[in-house]
Amino acid sequence: MAREIGDVILDLQNISLRFGGVKALTDISFDVREHEIRAIIGPNGAGKSSMLNVINGVYHPQEGTIVFRGQERREMEPHMAASQGIARTFQNIALFKGMTVLDNIMTGRNLMMKTNFLHHAMFWGPAQREEIEHRKKVEEVIDFLEIQNIRKTPVGRLPYGLQKRVELARALAAEPSLLLLDEPMAGMNVEEKQDMCRFVLDVNDQFGTTIVLIEHDMGVVMDISDRVVVLDYGKKIGDGPPDEVKNDPKVIEAYLGTSH
Amino acid sequence: MLYREAGQFKASYMQDQQIFPIRQDQIGFWAMIAFFFLVVPVIANQYWLQAILIPVLIFSLAALGLNILTGYCGQLSLGSAAFMAVGAFATYNFMLRVDGIPFIAALLLGGLCAAAVGILFGLPSLRIKGFYLAVATLAAQFFIVWVLVKFGWFSNYSTSGVITAQAVTIFGYTFTTPESKYLLTLSIVVVLALLAKNMVRSSTGRKWMAVRDMDVAAEVIGIRLMHTKLQAFAISSFYCGVAGALYAYMYLGTVEPEGFNLDLSFRILFMIIIGGVASILGSFIGAAFIVLLPVFLNIMMHSAIGAFVPANVAANLELIIFGALIIFFLIVEPHGLARLWQLTKEKLRIWPFPH
Numbered sequence: 161m162a163r164e165i166g167d168v169i170l171d172l173q174n175i176s177l178r179f180g181g182v183k184a185l186t187d188i189s190f191d192v193r194e195h196e197i198r199a200i201i202g203p204n205g206a207g208k209s210s211m212l213n214v215i216n217g218v219y220h221p222q223e224g225t226i227v228f229r230g231q232e233r234r235e236m237e238p239h240m241a242a243s244q245g246i247a248r249t250f251q252n253i254a255l256f257k258g259m260t261v262l263d264n265i266m267t268g269r270n271l272m273m274k275t276n277f278l279h280h281a282m283f284w285g286p287a288q289r290e291e292i293e294h295r296k297k298v299e300e301v302i303d304f305l306e307i308q309n310i311r312k313t314p315v316g317r318l319p320y321g322l323q324k325r326v327e328l329a330r331a332l333a334a335e336p337s338l339l340l341l342d343e344p345m346a347g348m349n350v351e352e353k354q355d356m357c358r359f360v361l362d363v364n365d366q367f368g369t370t371i372v373l374i375e376h377d378m379g380v381v382m383d384i385s386d387r388v389v390v391l392d393y394g395k396k397i398g399d400g401p402p403d404e405v406k407n408d409p410k411v412i413e414a415y416l417g418t419s420h
Numbered sequence: 421m422l423y424r425e426a427g428q429f430k431a432s433y434m435q436d437q438q439i440f441p442i443r444q445d446q447i448g449f450w451a452m453i454a455f456f457f458l459v460v461p462v463i464a465n466q467y468w469l470q471a472i473l474i475p476v477l478i479f480s481l482a483a484l485g486l487n488i489l490t491g492y493c494g495q496l497s498l499g500s501a502a503f504m505a506v507g508a509f510a511t512y513n514f515m516l517r518v519d520g521i522p523f524i525a526a527l528l529l530g531g532l533c534a535a536a537v538g539i540l541f542g543l544p545s546l547r548i549k550g551f552y553l554a555v556a557t558l559a560a561q562f563f564i565v566w567v568l569v570k571f572g573w574f575s576n577y578s579t580s581g582v583i584t585a586q587a588v589t590i591f592g593y594t595f596t597t598p599e600s601k602y603l604l605t606l607s608i609v610v611v612l613a614l615l616a617k618n619m620v621r622s623s624t625g626r627k628w629m630a631v632r633d634m635d636v637a638a639e640v641i642g643i644r645l646m647h648t649k650l651q652a653f654a655i656s657s658f659y660c661g662v663a664g665a666l667y668a669y670m671y672l673g674t675v676e677p678e679g680f681n682l683d684l685s686f687r688i689l690f691m692i693i694i695g696g697v698a699s700i701l702g703s704f705i706g707a708a709f710i711v712l713l714p715v716f717l718n719i720m721m722h723s724a725i726g727a728f729v730p731a732n733v734a735a736n737l738e739l740i741i742f743g744a745l746i747i748f749f750l751i752v753e754p755h756g757l758a759r760l761w762q763l764t765k766e767k768l769r770i771w772p773f774p775h
Contacts, residue, residue, distance in 0.1 A: 242642030
């Protein structure tokens with residue numbers, strides 16, 4: 161492969177997250193290297209989505225530190241994570257239902273837009289120039305994900321698989337350096353999964369985007385990821401390359417199932 | 421066949437992002453503008469201008485304001501009439517206390533005062549949503565009316581807080597005739613409606629709709645919820661404030677705080693629900709529907725059954741039919757009359773052919 165795995169860009173140290181008495185995450189540490197595809201796997205309720213929510217600031221862990229691109233922080237607001245270059249998709253599609261595909265993806269670029277509402281009210285001039293400039297970038301994303309034919313369709317009318325793809329497009333429009341994908345292939349048929357795998361690999365390969373991915377389809381995870389973290393009941397039970405993890409007895413017991 | 425975009429190719433993004441991308445819409449828009457600016461003042465009589473067209477325009481503006489907040493940004497509000505009151509009383513005080521201030525300046529300052537009050541009463545929206553927010557905005561409704569009655573300064577110590585609008589003069593011309601008032605109101609409303617249309621089709625509007633549709637996802641892609649919601653409150657209240665000032669200066673002439681009561685807030689809310697939530701056109705259609713329908717019903721009643729039933733029964737029948745029609749339209753199209761128009765246009769693309 162052309163890409164080269166670089167240095168650590170995201171380092172999570174001793175993260176613990178509690179909701180009242182419920183321990184969602186306990187003392188979890190792992191790192192993500194630049195340009196790699198890092199998978200997080202684990203049974204339902206293991207804390208995978210919570211982990212992503214911690215990374216992009218939706219949840220604030222009680223303990224531990226997060227170092228992203230050399231900046232250390234524990235608490236931050238989601239929009240700050242976004243402005244640092246972290247984008248994500250959601251497990252249950254979180255598109256803006258009343259808007260068209262194009263508007264959804266354009267919204268993904270909102271942080272790069274500098275004009276304010278007064279410009280927008282006048283429209284002609286700076287607002288229009290900016291709109292066109294960003295439209296060009298958005299069209300590149302649309303071409304990349306092959307959704308040209310639906311760009312003016314309200315997302316609520318699209319089938320599930322395409323909605324997932326539009327959500328990926330919205331995240332990509334922000335030109336993130338770190339992309340968090342929460343079950344991008346859940347509920348898809350085999351062909352849709354193949355398409356999505358191809359897109360994830362292409363994003364990683366062409367843009368060099370670092371990807372952290374939660375996925376239940378073991379075939380997919382083992383095929384596309386460079387390293388895998390395994391969570392169970394909020395604890396880390398495995399970490400390493402796919403082959404190593406696949407053969408780890410603890411992982412097999414917790415997740416892949418044992419033959420007794 | 422009538423409404424086809426076939427053959428209208430867009431060769432650049434600029435063309436694709438026009439305010440009316442389809443030629444038929446452009447023609448329709450300019451035809452409407454020409455009709456309302458040139459034809460209506462000639463053919464309409466004083467009653468129509470003063471009692472029907474001016475209030476329809478003013479309510480359209482207020483509905484537009486509420487639509488920005490509720491329709492586009494998803495924040496339910498029951499305080500629109502209060503923000504109208506702020507606009508009316510602020511404009512009155514600017515006219516009264518600042519010597520030689522132009523009316524348009526006083527109007528805009530009145531709108532800005534309403535925007536400031538809107539931000540203040542929008543603060544609860546940072547913590548509460550939906551019906552609970554609507555209840556919180558009720559506080560604005562009651563509190564503002566109370567303040568305007570309680571403190572005589574706002575109405576220049578007139579009894580029971582009634583204010584009488586000063587004469588409106590722009591560039592030496594005094595607006596006294598219904599025609600001139602109608603044209604001034606129409607101009608202001610058209611300009612503000614175009615500005616609103618521009619806002620909702622650009623990044624500002626996308627942020628509002630993002631917050632409305634999925635606030636967590638909006639935050640994750642970098643939209644600051646607080647900023648966006650308060651901005652919607654401010655702009656919405658600005659529109660309501662200007663509408664309130666026009667209500668006092670162009671329509672009624674004298675207003676009192678009690679005139680801007682909860683009833684009026686509900687009427688404006690009904691306008692956007694019937695006209696179409698998150699639609700600029702819908703604000704106009706809704707306002708026209710709510711203002712015009714009772715008038716039509718009244719005329720119909722008088723001419724059709726006026727001879728057979730007593731006047732008080734006819735009056736009650738009007739209300740019953742009015743209510744029934746609202747329910748009927750909501751059942752036919754829950755997304756409002758603007759949506760009905762949208763569907764009609766889609767049908768017209770292929771009409772009269774089946775495919």
